[in-house]
Amino acid sequence: MIEVEALTKRYGAFTAVSALSFCxxxxxxxxxxxxxxxxxxxxxxxxxxxxPMSSGEVRIAGASLDADPVAAKRALAFFPDEPRLxxxxxxxxxxxxxxxxxxVGPYEDLARRLLEELELADKADVLPGELSRGMKQKLVxxxxxxxxxxxxxxxxxxxxxxxxxxxxxxxxxxxxxxxxASIVLSSHLLHLLEEVCxxxxxxxxxxxxxxxxxxxxxxxxxxxxxxxGLEEVFIRATGGTEA
Amino acid sequence: MIGALLYLRLTSLRNLVVYRVRRLRQPxxxxxAAVAVAYIYFFFLRRLSYSTGAQAAAPAMxxxxxxxxxxxxxxxxGAALVRVAFAWIAPSEKPGLRFSEAEIAFLFPAPMTRRALxxxxxLSAQAAILLTSALIVFFFRRMGDTGGGRVATWIGWWVILxxxxxxxxxxxxxxxxxxDRGRGFVLWRVLAVAAIVSYAAAVVLCAAAYxxxxxxxxxxxxxxxxxxxxxxxxxxxxxxxxxxxxxGVVFAPYFAxxxxxxxxxxxxxxxxxALHYLWVARTEVRIEEGSMALAERRAxxxxxxxxxxxxxxxxxxxxxxxxxxxxxxxxxxxxxxxxKNLLSMRNSLLNxxxxxLSVWFLVCGxxxxxxxxxxxxxxxxxxxxxxxxxxxxxxxxxxxxxPQIARQDLRGDLPNMDILKTYPVEGWRLALGELLAPTAILxxxxxxxxxxxxxxxxxxxDLEWLTPAVRAAGVLCLGAAAPFLCLLQLIVPxxxxxxxxxxxxxxRSRGGGxxxxxxxxxxxxxxxxxxxxxxxxxxxxxxxxxVSAYWWFGAAAPALLVALLxxxxxxxSELVVALWWxxxxxxxxxxxxxxx
Ligand SMILES: Nc1ncnc2c1ncn2[C@@H]1O[C@H](COP(=O)(O)OP(=O)(O)OP(=O)(O)O)[C@@H](O)[C@H]1O
Ligand SMILES: [Mg+2]
Numbered sequence: 001m002i003e004v005e006a007l008t009k010r011y012g013a014f015t016a017v018s019a020l021s022f023c024x025x026x027x028x029x030x031x032x033x034x035x036x037x038x039x040x041x042x043x044x045x046x047x048x049x050x051x052p053m054s055s056g057e058v059r060i061a062g063a064s065l066d067a068d069p070v071a072a073k074r075a076l077a078f079f080p081d082e083p084r085l086x087x088x089x090x091x092x093x094x095x096x097x098x099x100x101x102x103x104v105g106p107y108e109d110l111a112r113r114l115l116e117e118l119e120l121a122d123k124a125d126v127l128p129g130e131l132s133r134g135m136k137q138k139l140v141x142x143x144x145x146x147x148x149x150x151x152x153x154x155x156x157x158x159x160x161x162x163x164x165x166x167x168x169x170x171x172x173x174x175x176x177x178x179x180x181a182s183i184v185l186s187s188h189l190l191h192l193l194e195e196v197c198x199x200x201x202x203x204x205x206x207x208x209x210x211x212x213x214x215x216x217x218x219x220x221x222x223x224x225x226x227x228x229g230l231e232e233v234f235i236r237a238t239g240g241t242e243a
Numbered sequence: 244m245i246g247a248l249l250y251l252r253l254t255s256l257r258n259l260v261v262y263r264v265r266r267l268r269q270p271x272x273x274x275x276a277a278v279a280v281a282y283i284y285f286f287f288l289r290r291l292s293y294s295t296g297a298q299a300a301a302p303a304m305x306x307x308x309x310x311x312x313x314x315x316x317x318x319x320x321g322a323a324l325v326r327v328a329f330a331w332i333a334p335s336e337k338p339g340l341r342f343s344e345a346e347i348a349f350l351f352p353a354p355m356t357r358r359a360l361x362x363x364x365x366l367s368a369q370a371a372i373l374l375t376s377a378l379i380v381f382f383f384r385r386m387g388d389t390g391g392g393r394v395a396t397w398i399g400w401w402v403i404l405x406x407x408x409x410x411x412x413x414x415x416x417x418x419x420x421x422x423d424r425g426r427g428f429v430l431w432r433v434l435a436v437a438a439i440v441s442y443a444a445a446v447v448l449c450a451a452a453y454x455x456x457x458x459x460x461x462x463x464x465x466x467x468x469x470x471x472x473x474x475x476x477x478x479x480x481x482x483x484x485x486x487x488x489x490x491g492v493v494f495a496p497y498f499a500x501x502x503x504x505x506x507x508x509x510x511x512x513x514x515x516x517a518l519h520y521l522w523v524a525r526t527e528v529r530i531e532e533g534s535m536a537l538a539e540r541r542a543x544x545x546x547x548x549x550x551x552x553x554x555x556x557x558x559x560x561x562x563x564x565x566x567x568x569x570x571x572x573x574x575x576x577x578x579x580x581x582x583k584n585l586l587s588m589r590n591s592l593l594n595x596x597x598x599x600l601s602v603w604f605l606v607c608g609x610x611x612x613x614x615x616x617x618x619x620x621x622x623x624x625x626x627x628x629x630x631x632x633x634x635x636x637x638x639x640x641x642x643x644x645x646p647q648i649a650r651q652d653l654r655g656d657l658p659n660m661d662i663l664k665t666y667p668v669e670g671w672r673l674a675l676g677e678l679l680a681p682t683a684i685l686x687x688x689x690x691x692x693x694x695x696x697x698x699x700x701x702x703x704x705d706l707e708w709l710t711p712a713v714r715a716a717g718v719l720c721l722g723a724a725a726p727f728l729c730l731l732q733l734i735v736p737x738x739x740x741x742x743x744x745x746x747x748x749x750x751r752s753r754g755g756g757x758x759x760x761x762x763x764x765x766x767x768x769x770x771x772x773x774x775x776x777x778x779x780x781x782x783x784x785x786x787x788x789x790v791s792a793y794w795w796f797g798a799a800a801p802a803l804l805v806a807l808l809x810x811x812x813x814x815x816s817e818l819v820v821a822l823w824w825x826x827x828x829x830x831x832x833x834x835x836x837x838x839x
Contacts, residue, residue: 050664051833069830074667084659088587090563099572100579101666107572127563 001026002047002151002182007056009042009206016042017206019056024182024199026150029173031193032186033230034203035238040186041081043203044153047184048078061150074102077144081155083136085128091115092124094143102147114142117168133160141169145176152176154185158192170196190230200230202237209237248350248363252370271743271762279761312498313474316403320490323407324443327414331435334418339533340364347538351531358524361416365523368408376400395505399497402512406493409519416526423528442486449483489515564589576668580676581683584651588680598684602691609695630699634692641688643774646733649681653737653829660834670826678737682729689725693718708799716803723807727814728777734821735773739766741828777817785810 002024009017017039024030032040046053049065049072057064063071089097092111099107115121118138128136137160144152154173158166173196177183187193193200194214201211210217214230221236222228266272341364342350350360380397421428457476478484478491492515495508567585570578589596609630616626656663656677663673697718700709788809792802 045661045834048665050661052831070667070669072667073665076665078661078665080661084662086583086587086659088564088589089583093563093566093583093586096566096570096572097579097583100570100574100582101576101668103573103576105573125563 001059001061002184003057003059004047005057007043007046007058008054009039009046009051010054015206017046017203020203020206020208022201022208022211024184026180026182027177028199029177029183029185029197031197031200032184032203033188033190033193033200033234034186034209037205038203038238039206040203041155042206044078044155044184044186045080048076048153049073050078050080074147075149076151076153077147077149078153079137079140079144079155079157081159083133083140085136085139087128090125090127091120091131091139091142094128094139095146098143098146104147107146110146111142114145117172118142134162134165137161138165150181152181152183152185154183154187156187157185158187158189166192190234194230202234204238248359248366252366256370275761275765277761278764282761282764309498310470310474313478316490316494316497319403319407320487320494323410324439326407326411328436328439330411330414330418331432331439334415334422334432335533339535339537340412340415340530341367341541342534342538344538344542347535351535357527357530360530361523365409365412365520368412369405372401372404372408376404392502395499395502396497398505398509399494399499402496402509402516403493405516406519409516409523413519413523413526416523416528416530419528419530419533420526446483446486449480449486450477453477453480453483575672576666577672577676577679580673581679584655584677584680585683587655588649588651588684598687602687605691605695609699627699631696634696634699638689638692641685641692642728642732643770645685645688645729646681646736646770649684649733650736651680652677652733654740657740660832664829664832664834670829671822672826673829674734674737674822674825678730678733681733682726685729685733686726689729690722693721693725710800712800713803716800716807720803720807720810724781724810724814727811727818730818731777731814731821732770732774734818734825735770736766738821738825738828739769741825741832777814781810781813781817784813 002022004023005021007017007020008015020043022030032043034040042051045051046056047058047060047065049069057066058072059065060072061075063075065072085094086097095107095111095115098104099111104110112121115124118141120135120138120142123131123135128139131139137157141157152173157169157173161169170192173183173185177198185193185196197214199211199213200217202209202217210220212220217237218228218230218233221233267276340361342360346363350363376397379400380393418432421431454473454477457473478487484491492508492511496505496512499505499508564586566582568582570582612630613626653674666673668676697714700714785806789802789806792805793799796802796805
C-alpha cells in the first residue's frame with residue numbers, strides 16, 4: 001500500500017513536483033508517465049526517501065516515511081534509473097551485504113534462486129566493473145528483491161535489458177503484484193506499460209494531468225473514439241504537437 | 244576547423260569564468276574566496292613586496308636568485324632528459340595525446356583531419372602552459388629571480404615549458420611512426436638512448452673536469468657571489484659551453500638581465516619553439532586509440548583521487564577479494580557497513596596491508612636500532628626519547644592527516660548515497676557503520692604507536708614512579724581513548740561533507756578556482772579547531788580527575804584508571820551528540836541539492 005498526499009518537491013525556487021496525491025493498493029501497478037523533466041524521477045526518489053520532500057506525506061505499508069522512516073524503508077525497494085553498485089563488492093558480496101542490512105536472515109537459497117532467474121549465476125564472483133549495464137541492472141534488482149518488499153519503485157526499469165530480460169522483468173512485476181505488492185514504475189515505453197500496469201498517472205511539469213485505470217484515462221482523452229492507445233492518450237494529455 | 248576548436252576552448256573558458264564569478268554570489272564561495280585572497284596576500288604578496296625592498300638594500304640577493312635559478316634549470320634540464328630517454332626506452336604501446344573524454348566523444352568522429360586534432364591538443368596545452376608560467380612568475384619569482392622583468396621571466400618560462408611539451412609530444416609521435424614502419428624500430432631506439440646517455444655523460448664529465456681544475460680558486464671565496472661566479476665560469480668553459488648550447492638557447496630568455504639581452508636571446512629561442520612545432524605538426528600518425536586509452540586512464544585516476552585512493556592503482560582492474568571476515572546474515576547493520584568499507588579500502592593509501600606492513604617494519608627497525616645503539620653507552624640514552632618523539636609525530640599525523648587519507652566512509656560513498664538512503668537503518672547507525680572502517684585502520688596505527696612507546700619510554704628503567712602497573716594502566720588508558728579520538732576526528736570531515744556536499748566534492752578535485760582553495764583552507768582549519776574543541780574538555784577533566792584520584796588513592800595506576808573512566812565518558816558523550824547530529828543531517832540530506 002502506497003499513500004501519497006500533496007507531495008511537493010522544490011529544487012531551490014523551482015517546483016519539480018507540486019501537490020501530487022495518489023494511492024496504490026496491494027496488487028496494483030501504477031505507471032508514471034510524462035515527458036522528459038516532468039518530475040517522475042523526483043517523485044520516485046521522494047517516495048523512496050532518497051531525497052527529502054519539501055512538503056506532503058508519504059505512507060509506505062502504513063508507516064509514514066517522515067515519522068517512522070525505518071519501518072517504511074523496510075517495506076520498500078527502490079530501483080534507480082542508473083544502476084548504482086559498490087565498486088569493490090562482488091555480485092555475491094552485494095547480496096550478503098544487503099541481506100545483513102535488511103536483516104533478512106538465511107538468504108543463501110533465495111539469493112541463488114534470484115541469481116539463476118536473472119542469469120547472473122556464472123557472474124557471482126565478479127566485480128561490478130566487469131558487468132555489462134544490463135547485468136548491473138539485474139544485480140540491483142536481485143539486491144532489491146532479496147528482502148521480499150511489499151512496495152517497489154522502478155525508475156525506467158526496462159532500459160538496457162535484452163528482449164528476454166524485458167519479458168522476464170514484465171512477468172516478474174506482474175507476478176509480484178499478484179502476490180500482493182504495490183508497484184510504481186516510470187517508463188517511456190508506453191506499449192510495455194499497457195501490458196504491465198493496472199493504473200496510469202500522467203505528469204506534466206510536476207502536475208498531475210490524469211490518473212486512474214488504463215480504461216478510465218483512455219476514455220477521458222479519447223473524445224468518443226474507440227480503441228485509442230496509450231500513446232495517443234499520452235500525446236493528447238501532455239499537449240504534444242501531434243494532437 | 245581550427246576556428247571551431249578555438250571557439251570550443253574560448254567559450255569553455257568564458258563559461259568557466261562566468262560560472263565561477265556567478266558562483267561567488269553564494270556566500271560559501273564568496274567566503275572561501277575571501278579567505279584564499281587573504282591567505283595569498285599575507286603569505287605571498289606581502290612578502291614579495293618586502294623582498295623587493297630588501298633586495299635593493301642587499302645586491303647579494305640577486306646572486307642568490309641566479310644561483311637558485313641555475314639549479315632549478317639544471318634540475319629541469321635533467322628531468323627533461325630523463326623524461327625523453329624514458330620515452331625512447333619504453334614507448335607506450337599506442338601513442339596517445341591528452342584529450343578529455345568529452346573531447347574524444349565529440350572530436351574523434353568529427354570530420355576533421357588528424358593534424359587538426361593535434362593542433363587542438365597543442366592549443367589546449369598552450370592554455371595550460373601560459374597559465375603555469377604566469378603562476379610561476381607570480382608566486383616563485385623571488386626564488387629563482389634572475390633579475391629580468393616580470394614579462395621577460397614569463398616569456399622565458401613559456402619558452403621552456405612549450406619546448407618541453409612539444410619535444411615530448413614530437414618524440415611520442417615519432418616513436419609511433421617508427422613503430423608503424425616496423426623495420427629498425429629497435430635500432431632507432433637503441434641509437435637514441437645511446438645518444439642521450441652519452442650526451443649526459445659528456446656533460447657530467449666536462450663539468451667535473453672543470454670543477455676539479457678550478458675548485459681551489461672558488462673555494463677561497465664563499466657565499467652566493469662566489470657560487471654565482473663559479474656557475475658562470477662553468478657555463479662558459481669551453482667544451483661544456485657547446486654541449487649545453489641547446490639547453491642554453493631555450494633557457495637564455497629566462498636568464499636575460501636586460502631588455503637588450505632578452506631581445507638577443509628570444510630570437511633563437513623562438514626559432515627552437517617554431518622548429519619543434521613544425522616537427523610535431525608534420526608528424527602524422529594514428530593517435531586515436533592511444534588517446535582514448537590515455538583519457539580513460541586519466542578519468543579513472545581522477546575518480547580514484549576523489550575517493551582518496553592511490554591514482555596509480557586506478558589503471559589496474561581490481562580483483563575480487565574475499566571479505567575481511569565472514570558476514571552473518573543477521574546482526575547489527577553497522578558491521579555490514581564496516582565489512583563493506585574494509586573491502587573497498589584495499590586500494591586506499593591506508594589499507595590493512597600497508598598498515599600491517601609498516602607496523603612490522605617499524606618494530607623490526609626499532610629492534611635493530613636498539614641493538615645497534617645498545618653497544619654504545621650514550622646510544623642507550625637517546626634511543627628512548629627518539630622513539631617516543633617519533634611515535635608522537637606519527638600519532639599526531641594519524642589524528643590530524645589520517646582522516647583525510649582514510650576516507651572509505653560517507654565521503655567515499657557519496658555516489659551511492661541514493662542506495663544508502665533507502666536502507667531501513669537509522670541515520671546515526673548509518674553514520675557510525677560508515678565510519679567504522681577508517682576508525683579501525685587509524686586506531687590500529689595509534690595502538691602500534693602506544694605499544695612501541697610503552698616499551699621505549701624510559702627503556703633503561705631510570706624512572707622510579709614508572710612501575711609496570713603504571714605502564715600497563717597508561718597503555719590501557721591511551722589505548723581505550725584512541726578509537727574514540729579517531730572516530731571524533733573522522734566525524735569532522737564527514738560532517739562537512741554532509742553539510743555542503745557540493746563544496747566538499749569540489750575541494751577533492753585538483754585545481755579549481757581561488758574560492759576552492761579558500762574552502763580547502765577552511766576545511767583544514769576547521770579540522771584543527773574541532774580537534775582542539777574535542778580535546779580541551781577531555782584533557783582538563785583528565786588532569787583534574789587524575790590529580791584528585793592520585794591524592795585519594797596515593798597510587799598512580801588506579802588514579803589513571805579512574806581518570807580514564809572520566810575521559811571516556813566525556814569522549815563518549817561528545818561522540819553521541821556528534822553521531823546523533825550527523826544522523827539527523829543524513830536523514831535530511833538532499834542528494835540532489837548541491838551536487839550540480
Ligand atoms: N538536483 C536538481 N536540481 C535542480 N533541478 C532538478 C534537479 N533534479 C531534477 N531537477 C529538475 O526537476 C525537473 C524534474 O526532473 P526529473 O528528473 O524528475 O524528470 P523526469 O520526469 O524523471 O525526466 P526523464 O523522463 O528525463 O527521466 C526537471 O525540470 C529537472 O530539471
Ligand atoms: Mg527520470
